[in-house]
Amino acid sequence: MTEHAEKPFLYVVVCAAGIAQDVDELITAAQHRNWEVGVIATPQALGFFDTAAVETRTGRPIRSAWRSPRDPRPFPAPDAVAVAPATFNTVNKWAAGIADTLALGTLCEAYGLGVPIAVLPCVGDALAAHPAYRASVERLREMGVRFGEPYAGEAQEDGGRAPFGWERVLDLLTPRT
Secondary structure (H helix, E strand, O other), X not given: OOXXXXXXXXXXXXXXXXXXHHHHHHHHHHHXXXXXXXXXXXXXXXXXXXXXXXXXXXXXXXXXXXXXXOOOOOOOOOOEEEEEEEOHHHHHHHHXXXXXXXXXXXXXXXXHHOOXXXXXXXXXXXXHOOHHXXXXXXXXXXXXXXXXXXXXXXXXXXXXXXXXXXHHHHHHHOOOO
């Protein structure tokens, strides 16, 4: 647990996928499990969810850009990181060590710090079949990153979509006994 907070601190990394509009479900579930939460969004993800509502729920600003060295750190160090939804682009860049956004830089650094990381991919079947994506997932798994079942978001027969199952990422972070 961080020395800055009484509760363990969870970074929630949000990527640009339609299901991101419901990220407050993950935040609420994490808070019910006694996590303090800070959200880091890819720049493209900011248009996919209600940023004001998320900031109100967490009591913290959403981070999506680098801070200057003289600015204070708005979050304590993470005790764990949840990436949900994780997109094709983010998974591939992260596995390649590309840190061209705050979200990707945070993920690359979290690995180096030994912080537990869990991922709920939101990738359509056609993109998930790409050899680069499969190799990226395998590389991240070899690094100890925990993956939940992928979510393609395909329409069901009734026209609806299967639930994303936000809490699964928290289950992946629960210590195994």
